[in-house]
Amino acid sequence: MLTDRQLLILQSIIEDYIQSAEPVGSRSISKKNSITFSPATIRNDMADLEELGFLEKTHSSSGRIPSQKAYRLYVDRLLLPYRFSEPEMNNIQSLFAGKILEAEEAVKETAGILSELTSYASIVLGPEMFESRLRQIQIVPIGKAAAVAVIVTDTGYVENHTVALPPSLEAGELEQITNILNERLRGIPLYQLQRALFSEVRDLLKKYVLNYEAALSFTEEALRKSRHEKIFYGGKTNLLNQPEFKDVDRVRALLELMEEEHLIHELLKPTMNGMTIRIGQENTNEAFEHCSIISATYSLAGKPVGTIGIVGPTRMEYQKVITLINHLSYGLSNVLDDLYRRDS
Amino acid sequence: MLTDRQLLILQSIIEDYIQSAEPVGSRSISKKNSITFSPATIRNDMADLEELGFLEKTHSSSGRIPSQKAYRLYVDRLLLPYRFSEPEMNNIQSLFAGKILEAEEAVKETAGILSELTSYASIVLGPEMFESRLRQIQIVPIGKAAAVAVIVTDTGYVENHTVALPPSLEAGELEQITNILNERLRGIPLYQLQRALFSEVRDLLKKYVLNYEAALSFTEEALRKSRHEKIFYGGKTNLLNQPEFKDVDRVRALLELMEEEHLIHELLKPTMNGMTIRIGQENTNEAFEHCSIISATYSLAGKPVGTIGIVGPTRMEYQKVITLINHLSYGLSNVLDDLYRRDS
DNA sequence: TGTTAGCACTCGTTTTACCCGAGTGCTAAA
DNA sequence: TTTAGCACTCGGGTAAAACGAGTGCTAACA
Numbered sequence: 001m002l003t004d005r006q007l008l009i010l011q012s013i014i015e016d017y018i019q020s021a022e023p024v025g026s027r028s029i030s031k032k033n034s035i036t037f038s039p040a041t042i043r044n045d046m047a048d049l050e051e052l053g054f055l056e057k058t059h060s061s062s063g064r065i066p067s068q069k070a071y072r073l074y075v076d077r078l079l080l081p082y083r084f085s086e087p088e089m090n091n092i093q094s095l096f097a098g099k100i101l102e103a104e105e106a107v108k109e110t111a112g113i114l115s116e117l118t119s120y121a122s123i124v125l126g127p128e129m130f131e132s133r134l135r136q137i138q139i140v141p142i143g144k145a146a147a148v149a150v151i152v153t154d155t156g157y158v159e160n161h162t163v164a165l166p167p168s169l170e171a172g173e174l175e176q177i178t179n180i181l182n183e184r185l186r187g188i189p190l191y192q193l194q195r196a197l198f199s200e201v202r203d204l205l206k207k208y209v210l211n212y213e214a215a216l217s218f219t220e221e222a223l224r225k226s227r228h229e230k231i232f233y234g235g236k237t238n239l240l241n242q243p244e245f246k247d248v249d250r251v252r253a254l255l256e257l258m259e260e261e262h263l264i265h266e267l268l269k270p271t272m273n274g275m276t277i278r279i280g281q282e283n284t285n286e287a288f289e290h291c292s293i294i295s296a297t298y299s300l301a302g303k304p305v306g307t308i309g310i311v312g313p314t315r316m317e318y319q320k321v322i323t324l325i326n327h328l329s330y331g332l333s334n335v336l337d338d339l340y341r342r343d344s
Numbered sequence: 345m346l347t348d349r350q351l352l353i354l355q356s357i358i359e360d361y362i363q364s365a366e367p368v369g370s371r372s373i374s375k376k377n378s379i380t381f382s383p384a385t386i387r388n389d390m391a392d393l394e395e396l397g398f399l400e401k402t403h404s405s406s407g408r409i410p411s412q413k414a415y416r417l418y419v420d421r422l423l424l425p426y427r428f429s430e431p432e433m434n435n436i437q438s439l440f441a442g443k444i445l446e447a448e449e450a451v452k453e454t455a456g457i458l459s460e461l462t463s464y465a466s467i468v469l470g471p472e473m474f475e476s477r478l479r480q481i482q483i484v485p486i487g488k489a490a491a492v493a494v495i496v497t498d499t500g501y502v503e504n505h506t507v508a509l510p511p512s513l514e515a516g517e518l519e520q521i522t523n524i525l526n527e528r529l530r531g532i533p534l535y536q537l538q539r540a541l542f543s544e545v546r547d548l549l550k551k552y553v554l555n556y557e558a559a560l561s562f563t564e565e566a567l568r569k570s571r572h573e574k575i576f577y578g579g580k581t582n583l584l585n586q587p588e589f590k591d592v593d594r595v596r597a598l599l600e601l602m603e604e605e606h607l608i609h610e611l612l613k614p615t616m617n618g619m620t621i622r623i624g625q626e627n628t629n630e631a632f633e634h635c636s637i638i639s640a641t642y643s644l645a646g647k648p649v650g651t652i653g654i655v656g657p658t659r660m661e662y663q664k665v666i667t668l669i670n671h672l673s674y675g676l677s678n679v680l681d682d683l684y685r686r687d688s
Numbered sequence: 689t690g691t692t693a694g695c696a697c698t699c700g701t702t703t704t705a706c707c708c709g710a711g712t713g714c715t716a717a718a
Numbered sequence: 719t720t721t722a723g724c725a726c727t728c729g730g731g732t733a734a735a736a737c738g739a740g741t742g743c744t745a746a747c748a
Contacts, residue, residue, distance in 0.1 A: 023710095023711090025710065025711050025712085026711075026712080027710080027711075037720080037721090038720070038721050038722080039711090039721090040713095040720075040721050040722070040723090041719085041720060041721070043711090043712065043713075044713095044720090046712090047712090047713075057711095057712090058729090059727080059728060059729065060711095060712075060726095060727055060728065061710075061711050061712050061713095061726080061727040061728050061729085062710085062711065062712085062727095062728080062729080063710080063711065063712090099508070101490055101506035101507070101508065102505070102506045135484055135486070136482070136484050138480070138482050138494070138496075140479055140480050140496045142479070142496075142498065142499070142500040143685075146445055146500065148496055148500050148502055150482070150494050150496060150502055150504075152482075152484045152486075152492050152494065152504075154486065155486070156486040156490065156492050156506050158492055158494055158502075158504040160494075160496075160502040161446070162445035162446045162500050163445070164443070164445065236599070236603075237596055237599045237600045237603065240592055240595065240596040240599070241596070245592070246592055248584055248589070248590050248592060248595065251584065251592070251595070252581050252584040252585070255580070255581045255584070256581045259580075259581065341487075367739095367740090369739065369740050369741085370740075370741080371739085371740075381691075381692090382691070382692050382693080383692090383693095383740095384691075384692050384693070384694090384742095385690085385691055385692070387740090387741065387742075388690095388691085388742095390741090391741090391742075401740095401741090402700090403698085403699060403700065404697095404698055404699065404740095404741075405697080405698040405699050405700080405739075405740050405741050405742095406698095406699080406700075406739080406740065406741085407739080407740060407741090
């Protein structure tokens, strides 16, 4: 229903506004190389575009700014492929070139690159290691009343927590429990550990350990699911450079929200593969009303295990960010697959 | 050299300004219950106090604001003991009442309480676990080219890093190395591990391991000192509520500085026991020019292992913060001592 | 001699009036 | 259908005026 000219004008306005953050007038559009029409013509189309909900005015005689609907159209239909500059490309390449030994390291680096190249804030979730399998468990007593349980997975992920030690448990028994666990649970995915504990280990414990009840609940605690997943941020302070965040209250709302890790996790947690673009109020949370969030999952062995994302103003460099996120989620998945595959 | 009345007036002005963040006039001081003099009298003393460098004017006919020197005097001589309210006290008590199993947990909680009760930002360093002793080391091969080294200390602290595995090393040898390390290095403080590796383990490796060179450097890497110490922040966004940080640029400088973990660590790292109060430009860093930082070490077995601190505007509730930090550093030290002592 | 009342003065803030100019909508001509 | 022309709108900037919180100083008072 939009004419080609209207689309062209809309695109020009959006791109101008993304650059300048100022309302765009008909005159400045008409001066562009790609545009051959007079300001008056453009004004007519602008009026139409406004009626259709793609443009807005800040006051009656101001230039136009793109509406959320316009950004949506832009992202869905008008996006041109983005080409990275030489140094940017080098930056990205080098991230995946160095030999990376730990998943967490790769993920942190990715968050850094993301924010560095975009001057927005980056959020990286995960990786969730539920799928990875138990390689070894070690239970080290610390004094009389506590022990540290250390779990190492086949992906090299280490998790540990301290557990209260039941007084009835003797040192020898602790060792025996460790042996049983290692023998019976090795190779089992983390998310199945609890289940496997009951099906595989319970009866053995009954057999070999005196105070079986206490031992079982102790073991269960030692294997309990890790705390909620980790979140890495990059360049939070970048947001303070954006003119839309010159208002302290808005910044505060945003930063406070980012401290709420469970909310952020809920918002971005990896579900289906692929990229998600949420523009302005498409984000349900009010603090993100003036933000867009572009996120994509990265995966391990084809299954999404984490998310990388960018938070910026709705006036965001969509092409650039989308391309970058694509690159990085792909690259990060590869790195993880390499880390994982080293086991076979 | 200051009369009692001048001191009283100075104190009133400081406390008023701490509350209001606005220049304080002679009239408002004279209205206080504790003050019986007329505005004119107060103005005279104010003029004297200004000459002496304790007060400043924002412009020629404004009220006075305390100078940095005034805060210093206030902190050194005028401070009254602060009494916490019932709920505040409960909050603090409950922090140390619950059974805490991990040092890191205690430290994080402390950061939370600090910022919650003060509405400033809290910074908590450490704890540095260099003093704690190796309890157990486990080296778990992950595929062919890498291994995860997990170190558990007698304080229940777990550290792990992934290390590239020299191709020459065989599985059996890896096990042997682990055994040697556990046998020889148990009980040695972390900071001496590298040294002990050479004095205690080197020759044994030579004897039992084929490619001795590679094994040694691998082991050295596995035992390498942890990354720089951890920093926990609480309530960073609290700062945005303070009127002195309504200016985005100032906030940005502050938040950016806080991302520079090595600088923060350098600034606050635990040295001698006790409390440090740095007011305004007493902080060397420019971004802290309008801040005061109050910090105190907490200790383990009498040795300082970490720092808890508060960052707020120079116009800070000194009594309250000082009292709180004293409480918490004392309490945290106790918790750590309890955690530590469980080993004996 | 120390304290206070009185008063003129200062200066940042707020209010008002005004102008400027970027940008619009509409109309009529090309 | 496009464009030129023109009156109109309104935010932003500037200058002048009014306001008021607060000061410094002087003179009177206890």
